[in-house]
Amino acid sequence: DTGVSQNPRHKITKRGQNVTFRCDPISEHNRLYWYRQTLGQGPEFLTYFQNEAQLEKSRLLSDRFSAERPKGSFSTLEIQRTEQGDSAMYLCASSPPIRDRPKGYTFGSGTRLTVV
Amino acid sequence: AQSVTQPDIHITVSEGASLELRCNYSYGATPYLFWYVQSPGQGLQLLLKYFSGDTLVQGIKGFEAEFKRSQSSFNLRKPSVHWSDAAEYFCAVGGVSAGKSTFGDGTTLTVKP
Numbered sequence: 574d575t576g577v578s579q580n581p582r583h584k585i586t587k588r589g590q591n592v593t594f595r596c597d598p599i600s601e602h603n604r605l606y607w608y609r610q611t612l613g614q615g616p617e618f619l620t621y622f623q624n625e626a627q628l629e630k631s632r633l634l635s636d637r638f639s640a641e642r643p644k645g646s647f648s649t650l651e652i653q654r655t656e657q658g659d660s661a662m663y664l665c666a667s668s669p670p671i672r673d674r675p676k677g678y679t680f681g682s683g684t685r686l687t688v689v
Numbered sequence: 690a691q692s693v694t695q696p697d698i699h700i701t702v703s704e705g706a707s708l709e710l711r712c713n714y715s716y717g718a719t720p721y722l723f724w725y726v727q728s729p730g731q732g733l734q735l736l737l738k739y740f741s742g743d744t745l746v747q748g749i750k751g752f753e754a755e756f757k758r759s760q761s762s763f764n765l766r767k768p769s770v771h772w773s774d775a776a777e778y779f780c781a782v783g784g785v786s787a788g789k790s791t792f793g794d795g796t797t798l799t800v801k802p
Binding site for chain 2: 577579604606608613614615616617618621623628629664666677678679680681682683685
């Protein structure tokens with residue numbers, strides 16, 4: 574169990590540029606979640622996958638945001654035409670199959686995005 | 690809609706003193722309840738969880754929490770705080786069938802020597 578891995582750890586980008594983050598979940602976890610966290614607040618739900626299917630998207634996820642999990646393993650989160658308000662920590666988490674769900678989430682260390 | 694309120698933004702306790710962090714939730718069905726801890730610049734680590742059964746649950750690092758359905762509360766406790774417990778603590782609620790959890794805004798714990 575190598576944990577949930579997120580890359581990059583930090584990203585600084587200019588407003589208007591596109592960015593992509595990657596998350597590698599724990600291999601036996603079939604559910605993968607993306608959350609966003611700003612200073613002084615708790616994580617806000619963005620979207621989640623069960624295997625390769627995207628089951629729910631938050632209304633926070635504007636058309637500029639897209640997430641994929643093409644083979645049910647790693648996931649990418651892309652933000653197009655970044656805005657300063659996108660600056661935040663983007664957290665990925667994974668959880669085991671339904672029979673083991675009571676274990677809760679395992680979070681990665683996050684990707685901190687700064688839009689200048 | 691589900692929601693979580695953590696009334697205390699910041700708590701300071703002396704090392705060795707007891708600790709209680711408050712959490713109130715709103716959820717229309719039987720909730721799953723969690724406490725997570727976050728150190729600066731890091732992701733969140735699960736401390737403990739409640740799903741059913743005994744309303745007093747034990748977690749890692751000597752933490753425990755008590756579920757009180759009548760008060761819609763899930764308060765976190767520790768009998769004796771260590772300096773290494775200084776961090777931010779988040780309460781979260783999720784449903785049996787819902788994939789997502791809803792988090793509170795956290796309580797920052799400072800430990801005085």
